Amino acid sequence: MEEERSAxxxxxxxxxxxxxxxxxxPTVILVIGMAGxxxxxxxxxxxxxxxATRRQGYIINMDPAVTHLPYGANIDIRDTVKYKNVxxxxxxxxxGGILTSCNLFATRFDQVIQLCxxxxxxxxxxxxxxxxxxxxxxxxxASGAIVTELFxxxxxxxxxxxxxxxxxxxxxxxxxxxxQACSILxxxxxxxxxxxxxxxxxxxxxxxxxxxxxxxxxxxxxxxSSYAATLSRSLALVLDSFYANLRSVxxxxxxxxxxxxxxxxxxxxxxxxxxIRSVKDKExxxxxxxxxxxxxxxxxxxxxxxxxxxxxxxxxSRAGVGAGGSGVLGAGGAAGTGTASVGGSSENDDDTDEEAxxxxxxxx
Numbered sequence: 366m367e368e369e370r371s372a373x374x375x376x377x378x379x380x381x382x383x384x385x386x387x388x389x390x391p392t393v394i395l396v397i398g399m400a401g402x403x404x405x406x407x408x409x410x411x412x413x414x415x416x417a418t419r420r421q422g423y424i425i426n427m428d429p430a431v432t433h434l435p436y437g438a439n440i441d442i443r444d445t446v447k448y449k450n451v452x453x454x455x456x457x458x459x460x461g462g463i464l465t466s467c468n469l470f471a472t473r474f475d476q477v478i479q480l481c482x483x484x485x486x487x488x489x490x491x492x493x494x495x496x497x498x499x500x501x502x503x504x505x506x507a508s509g510a511i512v513t514e515l516f517x518x519x520x521x522x523x524x525x526x527x528x529x530x531x532x533x534x535x536x537x538x539x540x541x542x543x544x545q546a547c548s549i550l551x552x553x554x555x556x557x558x559x560x561x562x563x564x565x566x567x568x569x570x571x572x573x574x575x576x577x578x579x580x581x582x583x584x585x586x587x588x589x590s591s592y593a594a595t596l597s598r599s600l601a602l603v604l605d606s607f608y609a610n611l612r613s614v615x616x617x618x619x620x621x622x623x624x625x626x627x628x629x630x631x632x633x634x635x636x637x638x639x640x641i642r643s644v645k646d647k648e649x650x651x652x653x654x655x656x657x658x659x660x661x662x663x664x665x666x667x668x669x670x671x672x673x674x675x676x677x678x679x680x681x682s683r684a685g686v687g688a689g690g691s692g693v694l695g696a697g698g699a700a701g702t703g704t705a706s707v708g709g710s711s712e713n714d715d716d717t718d719e720e721a722x723x724x725x726x727x728x729x
Contacts, residue, residue, distance in 0.1 A: 392521045394631060395513065395524045397524055397527070400498025410621055411624065423481060423493070424440075424495065427467060429446055430463050494516075509552075513553045524556070529562060529563060531566050534567060536586050539572065546559065555638060557611065558613070560613075561613060561616065563617060563618070568615070582598075614626050
């Protein structure tokens with residue numbers, strides 16, 4: 366009974382448009398990154414950390430070409446789609462086979478959502494999605510958009526973009542990774558967390574300095590005078606707005622460094638998602654209200670028997686002048702007749718001027 370009484374209080378504390386509190390729902394973490402950045406190994410470390418701290422996680426593998434998973438996946442795309450069969454059937458190469466397999470899997474992703482929404486005891490806290498190294502899946506492919514939208518419509522969802530820290534010590538490579546992260550952020554439109562992986566090999570503080578201080582990044586580019594260096598320097602200025610609200614954590618899939626800080630940042634991303642979703646809900650409600658008012662206005666106009674052409678600005682006033690002119694100026698004889706015709710008004714004015722001039726000459 367105490368649990369039943371406490372549930373409404375929790376729901377009231379964190380309202381949700383779906384009628385269920387986001388606080389009671391697990392946070393979806395879309396782990397995205399370049400091939401070789403250590404996504405799968407990092408997920409293994411996250412899974413081990415969740416088990417060690419007695420937190421409930423649910424792992425989904427969406428990489429159809431992986432040969433070995435170091436963790437136990439609750440849902441595996443390889444159980445549904447056979448990657449090599451897709452390549453043979455559609456005459457595709459490796460990359461095309463991966464993207465097509467993900468597209469086929471996305472057609473049944475509503476079943477994945479149903480499995481994630483299934484009540485459990487204890488309830489889930491995190492849903493972790495391992496994605497293939499072909500990040501174009503989330504930049505232009507249909508499967509990435511479907512997966513993101515379905516998750517975001519049911520759960521607080523965020524992107525964890527994994528960066529290979531030892532490789533981005535080169536300024537141009539760093540900028541390439543940031544552009545990829547920026548494109549994914551503006552495509553998915555959900556909160557993003559940068560995970561600088563492999564900090565046991567190379568510390569990530571240099572990357573944080575490059576993000577926070579343009580002059581530091583520009584100084585690192587001074588050693589080169591190539592076109593790529595000049596372009597990277599210009600892009601760094603463009604990405605200032607991208608860097609402004611960007612969260613980042615240094616982690617190690619080998620040593621487990623940064624796991625707790627990462628989970629704290631994930632919680633903040635979940636809160637940010639709720640704020641974004643509430644704003645979108647308000648905008649959609651306002652748009653629906655405006656459409657409803659417009660429909661009601663059209664019904665009222667139809668009931669009054671008004672035609673669309675009568676709503677053209679100035680049309681009704683011109684009609685009123687024409688009708689009223691003949692009545693008001695009717696006592697004046699020809700003057701009333703002249704104002705009733707818009708097209709003939711200039712000719713009548715010319716005739717009147719000529720008559721006035723003739724009368725003046727006769728008087729002389």
